[in-house]
Amino acid sequence: MEIRIIPIKGVPVPVKAGDDVxxxxxxxxxxxxxxxxxxxxxxxxxxxxxxSKGLIYRLSEVKPSKEAVMLSRSxxxxxxxxxxxxxxxxxxxxxxxxxxxxxTRHGFVCANAxxxxxxxxxxxxxxxxxxxxxxxxxxxxxxxREARGVDIAVVISDTHGRPFRRGQVNVAxxxxxxxxLRDRRGDRDLFGYELKATAIAVADEIASxxxxxxxxAGEGIPAxxxxxxxxxxxxxxxxxxxxxxxxxxxxx
Amino acid sequence: MEIRIIPIKGVPVPVKAGDDVxxxxxxxxxxxxxxxxxxxxxxxxxxxxxxSKGLIYRLSEVKPSKEAVMLSRSxxxxxxxxxxxxxxxxxxxxxxxxxxxxxTRHGFVCANAxxxxxxxxxxxxxxxxxxxxxxxxxxxxxxxREARGVDIAVVISDTHGRPFRRGQVNVAxxxxxxxxLRDRRGDRDLFGYELKATAIAVADEIASxxxxxxxxAGEGIPAxxxxxxxxxxxxxxxxxxxxxxxxxxxxx
Numbered sequence: 001m002e003i004r005i006i007p008i009k010g011v012p013v014p015v016k017a018g019d020d021v022x023x024x025x026x027x028x029x030x031x032x033x034x035x036x037x038x039x040x041x042x043x044x045x046x047x048x049x050x051x052s053k054g055l056i057y058r059l060s061e062v063k064p065s066k067e068a069v070m071l072s073r074s075x076x077x078x079x080x081x082x083x084x085x086x087x088x089x090x091x092x093x094x095x096x097x098x099x100x101x102x103x104t105r106h107g108f109v110c111a112n113a114x115x116x117x118x119x120x121x122x123x124x125x126x127x128x129x130x131x132x133x134x135x136x137x138x139x140x141x142x143x144x145r146e147a148r149g150v151d152i153a154v155v156i157s158d159t160h161g162r163p164f165r166r167g168q169v170n171v172a173x174x175x176x177x178x179x180x181l182r183d184r185r186g187d188r189d190l191f192g193y194e195l196k197a198t199a200i201a202v203a204d205e206i207a208s209x210x211x212x213x214x215x216x217a218g219e220g221i222p223a224x225x226x227x228x229x230x231x232x233x234x235x236x237x238x239x240x241x242x243x244x245x246x247x248x249x250x251x252x
Numbered sequence: 253m254e255i256r257i258i259p260i261k262g263v264p265v266p267v268k269a270g271d272d273v274x275x276x277x278x279x280x281x282x283x284x285x286x287x288x289x290x291x292x293x294x295x296x297x298x299x300x301x302x303x304s305k306g307l308i309y310r311l312s313e314v315k316p317s318k319e320a321v322m323l324s325r326s327x328x329x330x331x332x333x334x335x336x337x338x339x340x341x342x343x344x345x346x347x348x349x350x351x352x353x354x355x356t357r358h359g360f361v362c363a364n365a366x367x368x369x370x371x372x373x374x375x376x377x378x379x380x381x382x383x384x385x386x387x388x389x390x391x392x393x394x395x396x397r398e399a400r401g402v403d404i405a406v407v408i409s410d411t412h413g414r415p416f417r418r419g420q421v422n423v424a425x426x427x428x429x430x431x432x433l434r435d436r437r438g439d440r441d442l443f444g445y446e447l448k449a450t451a452i453a454v455a456d457e458i459a460s461x462x463x464x465x466x467x468x469a470g471e472g473i474p475a476x477x478x479x480x481x482x483x484x485x486x487x488x489x490x491x492x493x494x495x496x497x498x499x500x501x502x503x504x
Contacts, residue, residue: 205463215434
């Protein structure tokens, strides 16, 4: 019943466009002298996947739209960065005090539409989320099935802020081989109370658990193995199962 | 660097009013043949603490106020339950479709002000949150320091829903011996972006990680040990550090 969270070290960073993240992870796991087992959950931070897909934009080469220029003034961010954010945005949910909370094209609600800024070669660059994180998770799952003959689940993660509580937590933005919600068969269900709230977002909890070993090292540890967890295997689940529609959301 | 999440089994349930939860957990850990070590984080679900403090109300004995009766009609919940919820509520944030999202007296924003319903002796009973979960965490921390000579951190947890994403996750509602936020020293800080968002709510991630072993067993596993985590020890931190004020919240 014990769960182990094992950091994956030794992935050569920074990951470059064209790198095969699944292969890099597999080699790093080999070098660590461990191997994936059936039922393991592999959590991978999206950033290495985004970089491997070349989803990096040098801000000096981005041409901001009029809307981006106007918005950049109130946000106090470079217009080129705001332009990248807007391209990732389906809907702006809130702006205030330099913060822009967006609904991404995937339906995630998060700051800056998931765009990260970093300093590459002395200039500012922006990294965007993979367009289809479920597909990235499935690809990694397939890789380990074919290369190592193991059936694992994969969770692609990102850190998001949230209303009501300070700080960010790691959440799932893509999944493969796991049902992301677990039904709660507790007292509450017996009486029909809170029927809408009787599921645990286990994929998010897995992402948060993995962050405990991933987080402090930055890109040095881009992934972790969660071992010993009993979860519902499901090959057809999608991260969409965790995404609340605007209609069911009380806070949009 | 590996983290282990160890479930604590064998706590005699249901916990009764007057029970010493710290002592029950200590005895259960002893029976499991393990012992707490310096630096362990002990995560305890609030429900056993609430029960030990007698924070259970038989709904048949609760007299609902006029406000509770009125609200119960639109919510489709028993007026006695709504009365218990309102007593725990500092401010109603949203009501819709049978859901009531409240700001509790602690400042937490959650469904039903944290009130759980269960069936005790054939009637409906409601359990409320401990009035001072930090103090409960400190008490458990002191107990293990005095009884076993170990310096641990303690996190009291509850499962909360959240906007934007389906399902509940376990979060921290009381802490002792640990700084609940960890500063992120990553790319973002270098450029001053998202200064408000550059901390990880590590106490919440710990609670979520623990839920992975606690959750499925209901009251059978009311606590878990998180071992191997590097965290910032802090004896003066409070869960208030994780509670966003209405003023800084974009969604209240």
